[in-house]
Amino acid sequence: MEIILSHQIRLNPNKVQAEYFAKACGIARFTWNWGLAEWKKQYEAGLKPSGLGLKKEFNAVKEESFPWVYEVTKYACQQPFLNLQTAFKNFFSGTAEYPQFKKKGIHDCFYIGNDHFDIDNNKIRFPKLGWVKMRECLGFSGKIVSATVSRIADYWFVSVSVQMDITPATSESQAVVGVDLGVKNLATLSTGKVIEGPKAYVKLQKKLGKLQRSLCRKKKGSKNREKAKRKIARLHYRISCIRKDSLHKLTTELTREFPVIVIEDLNVKGMMANGKLAKSIGDMGFHEFKRQLEYKSITSGSVIIKADKWFPSTKKCSRCGKINHEITLADRTYICPKCKLEIDRDLNAAKNLQMLAIAA
Numbered sequence: 001m002e003i004i005l006s007h008q009i010r011l012n013p014n015k016v017q018a019e020y021f022a023k024a025c026g027i028a029r030f031t032w033n034w035g036l037a038e039w040k041k042q043y044e045a046g047l048k049p050s051g052l053g054l055k056k057e058f059n060a061v062k063e064e065s066f067p068w069v070y071e072v073t074k075y076a077c078q079q080p081f082l083n084l085q086t087a088f089k090n091f092f093s094g095t096a097e098y099p100q101f102k103k104k105g106i107h108d109c110f111y112i113g114n115d116h117f118d119i120d121n122n123k124i125r126f127p128k129l130g131w132v133k134m135r136e137c138l139g140f141s142g143k144i145v146s147a148t149v150s151r152i153a154d155y156w157f158v159s160v161s162v163q164m165d166i167t168p169a170t171s172e173s174q175a176v177v178g179v180d181l182g183v184k185n186l187a188t189l190s191t192g193k194v195i196e197g198p199k200a201y202v203k204l205q206k207k208l209g210k211l212q213r214s215l216c217r218k219k220k221g222s223k224n225r226e227k228a229k230r231k232i233a234r235l236h237y238r239i240s241c242i243r244k245d246s247l248h249k250l251t252t253e254l255t256r257e258f259p260v261i262v263i264e265d266l267n268v269k270g271m272m273a274n275g276k277l278a279k280s281i282g283d284m285g286f287h288e289f290k291r292q293l294e295y296k297s298i299t300s301g302s303v304i305i306k307a308d309k310w311f312p313s314t315k316k317c318s319r320c321g322k323i324n325h326e327i328t329l330a331d332r333t334y335i336c337p338k339c340k341l342e343i344d345r346d347l348n349a350a351k352n353l354q355m356l357a358i359a360a
Contacts, residue, residue, distance in 0.1 A: 003298055004163050007140055011124075011149075011156040012133040020129045021149055021156055024072040025108040031069075032080040033101050034058065039084065051085025072110075073127045079111040109150035117147055124158060140164060153233035168301035176260040178353030180313065180346050181289065183280035184332075187250060188346035190354035195250055200242035201283040208235055243285045251292040255300040261293065262353040264313060265306040305357050317341055318351035 013021060035054045042049040055078065062069055062077065069077045090096035118125045122134045124147075142164035149158050178190035186197030201208075211232045218225035254261055268287045272278045297304050307313065314334070315323050322338040327345070334341070334348040343351075 002165050004161055005140055006159045006161045007138055008157050008159040010135040011158055013156055017132050024076040024110040027069050027072055027076040028080055028110040029102045031077045035081050035084045036099055051081040055081040073112050073116050075112045076110045109148055112147050114144045114146055153237040154230050166299055175258050176354050176357045177258040178262045178350040180349040181286055182346050186284055188350045190350040197284050198242050198246045199283055200239040204239055247285055247289050247292055251296050255296040255302045260303050260357050262305045262357045265309050267309055307353055307356055313349040313352040314345055316352050318348045
C-alpha cells in the first residue's frame with residue numbers, strides 16, 4: 001500500500017537564510033494575489049480563466065516587471081497558480097469558500113518540488129541558498145515528493161512529504177474499544193481508562209491575556225509592539241504543541257493496542273457554535289484527534305468505525321439499551337430508568353460505542 005506522509009521539522013536558519021525564507025514567502029503571497037486579481041478581472045470580462053493560463057501570462061511578464069522573483073526558488077512563483085486552480089475547483093464544487101487575498105504574516109509558506117532540494121541527515125539544501133540545519137533527521141524513508149517551508153510564530157519549519165510503500169501491521173487480537181471524547185476529560189475508553197486533557201489554553205489563558213493587554217499599550221509601528229506580537233505568537237505555538245503532544249500519545253496508544261476503534265462522528269464546527277463550550281472544545285482538539293487517528297490507523301492496520309452523529313451514546317443504557325431522554329449535560333452519572341444502572345456518563349457512552357462494533 002502506498003501512502004504519503006509528511007514530517008514537519010524545525011529549521012535553524014541564520015539571518016541570511018531566514019531572510020531568504022521570508023522573501024520566498026513574500027513572492028508566493030504576491031503571486032497568489034496577482035493571480036487572484038487577474039482571475040477576477042478575466043471572469044468579470046466573460047472569459048474562463050485557469051491556473052495554467054494565468055501561470056503562462058505571469059511567466060511572460062515576470063522578467064521585465066518582477067525580476068526579483070528570480071532571487072529564490074522558481075516554485076515560489078509557480079505553485080501558487082496550481083493552488084489557486086485547486087481553490088476555485090473546491091469553491092465551485094461547494095466544499096470551500098471563495099478564495100481570498102493573502103496578508104503578510106498570516107500562514108506564510110512556500111512550496112518546493114523534490115528536484116529543488118536535497119536532504120542529508122539533519123541538513124537540507126535549498127537552491128540559491130545552500131545547506132540549512134534541521135533540528136532532527138527525516139523520520140520517514142521512501143520517495144521524497146515535496147516540501148513546504150512555513151513560519152509559525154518566529155520559527156521556521158519544513159514539512160517534507162514522503163511516499164511510502166507500507167504493509168499494514170496485522171494483529172491476532174480482536175479487541176474493540178469505544179472512545180468517548182469530552183470537555184471534562186479528553187477521552188474515556190470503554191475499558192474504564194480515563195485520559196485527562198492538558199487544557200493548555202485554559203492554564204495559560206491568564207498569561208496570554210497579560211501579553212495581549214501589554215500589546216495594546218504599545219505604539220503602532222514600534223519595535224516594542226513587534227516584540228510583544230512575537231511573544232504572543234510564541235505562546236500560542238506553545239499551547240498548540242502541548243495539545244498536539246497529548247493527542248499524539250493517545251492516538252498512538254489506541255492504534256497500537258486496539259485493532260478496532262469506535263468513535264463518534266462529531267460535528268466539531270457545529271459544536272464550536274456553542275459559545276459556552278467553544279473554548280473547552282477547541283482546547284481539547286477534537287478535529288486534530290480524528291485526523292491523527294485516521295492516518296495512524298493506516299500504518300497500524302487498525303479499523304476506525306465512526307458512529308453516526310445522531311447515535312444516542314450518552315442517553316442509551318449500556319446494559320439494557322433503554323433510552324433516557326431526561327439526562328442533561330449537567331448530569332455526570334447516568335441512571336437507567338429501567339434497570340437502575342448507575343454509571344459514569346462518559347464510560348456509559350464509551351461502552352455503547354464499543355457494542356456498536358461488536359453487534360455489527
